[in-house]
Amino acid sequence: MYKNVHVNSEESFDLIISPNQDFKILQLTDLHLGFGPLSKNSDRQVLQAIDVLIHKASPDLIVLTGDNIYPFLPKSGTLNNMKQMKKLMHFLDGYKIPYTVVFGNHDLEVGSKGSREDLAKLLKTGTYSIFTEGKNDIYGIGNFIINLRNTNKELVSSLVMLDSNMYGKGWFFSGFDCIHKDQIDWCMAALDTLKKEKEDLKALAFFHMPLLEYKIAYEKMKLGDKSIVYNFGSIAETNDYFGISKNHCDLFERAVNSGVIKGMFCGHDHLNTISMTYKDIMLVYGMSLDFLAYKGIKKCYTQRGGTVITISPTGEFEVAPLPLGTVVSNFVRGINNGFKS
Numbered sequence: 492m493y494k495n496v497h498v499n500s501e502e503s504f505d506l507i508i509s510p511n512q513d514f515k516i517l518q519l520t521d522l523h524l525g526f527g528p529l530s531k532n533s534d535r536q537v538l539q540a541i542d543v544l545i546h547k548a549s550p551d552l553i554v555l556t557g558d559n560i561y562p563f564l565p566k567s568g569t570l571n572n573m574k575q576m577k578k579l580m581h582f583l584d585g586y587k588i589p590y591t592v593v594f595g596n597h598d599l600e601v602g603s604k605g606s607r608e609d610l611a612k613l614l615k616t617g618t619y620s621i622f623t624e625g626k627n628d629i630y631g632i633g634n635f636i637i638n639l640r641n642t643n644k645e646l647v648s649s650l651v652m653l654d655s656n657m658y659g660k661g662w663f664f665s666g667f668d669c670i671h672k673d674q675i676d677w678c679m680a681a682l683d684t685l686k687k688e689k690e691d692l693k694a695l696a697f698f699h700m701p702l703l704e705y706k707i708a709y710e711k712m713k714l715g716d717k718s719i720v721y722n723f724g725s726i727a728e729t730n731d732y733f734g735i736s737k738n739h740c741d742l743f744e745r746a747v748n749s750g751v752i753k754g755m756f757c758g759h760d761h762l763n764t765i766s767m768t769y770k771d772i773m774l775v776y777g778m779s780l781d782f783l784a785y786k787g788i789k790k791c792y793t794q795r796g797g798t799v800i801t802i803s804p805t806g807e808f809e810v811a812p813l814p815l816g817t818v819v820s821n822f823v824r825g826i827n828n829g830f831k832s
């Protein structure tokens with residue numbers, strides 16, 4: 492565990508930050524690192540890309556939003572997700588920058604060596620990792636909050652990590668699971684308490700799979716609803732695909748009602764990089780780093796990169812895509828010229 496983080500409880504940390512400097516977060520997503528005999532080339536490309544992005548961004552914290560590793564035999568040639576996670580942690584520890592993680596739906600596959608509980612235990616052992624299983628009486632593993640506090644102990648911002656889980660009871664064929672009600676109850680109650688400390692708290696939530704509201708906002712925007720603000724990026728999955736759950740999840744609605752969460756960051760759909768602001772919440776698809784999982788992904792490049800979140804000493808935040816190359820696509824299908832940011 493990163494030694495400069497204060498462990499408050501099983502579900503929250505304090506990270507002390509400079510009182511008069513911006514705090515920079517680099518979101519990386521869908522690394523799909525295989526560390527197996529079949530993925531050597533793509534792994535090298537992912538690690539090189541991470542290296543470039545870390546040097547470009549010089550972040551104070553790295554947030555990985557799931558599908559960090561890929562214990563999928565046909566693609567990586569290994570089921571050993573423990574070894575994969577160890578290698579990833581060893582690589583990240585080398586940068587001496589704290590990092591934190593949420594799980595995606597591919598960090599564990601059928602037959603892989605470690606369970607999500609095993610991976611969670613491992614994640615707590617990284618020299619620079621910030622991770623905890625979270626409360627054991629709520630759904631998912633890795634639901635926790637990192638409070639950014641300045642040296643006067645004043646709350647600047649709160650980063651909420653939420654496990655968006657994997658699949659329903661029928662595994663892959665049952666479709667994607669979602670963030671469950673008890674997770675949302677926990678999250679909203681914790682944020683209500685923090686809001687008493689900082690009335691204008693602008694919390695940011697990180698999870699792997701997008702919420703239904705990403706799709707709703709996008710479709711409304713395309714229909715000309717001017718209340719949705721286009722920020723940057725595009726939807727490039729085939730047929731405007733959003734990998735959302737069919738289950739009901741009211742995280743967005745409750746976030747709107749409480750007004751504390753002002754930014755949401757996900758991954759999962761590797762070709763979607765859009766950011767829109769809907770009902771005063773910035774919805775962001777992180778730029779992704781997959782070189783392995785999607786067929787033909789090596790040839791695609793406008794989705795590849797990271798996302799930089801800059802938090803000011805007063806807790807205001809700005810978000811910008813950090814492409815690996817030079818291009819950020821603003822092409823939105825059905826609209827001739829895309830949108831201007």
Ligand SMILES: [Fe+2]
Pocket residue numbers: 521523557558595597759760761784
């Ligand atoms: Fe993925």
Ligand SMILES: [Fe+2]
Pocket residue numbers: 558595596597699758759760
């Ligand atoms: Fe995923």
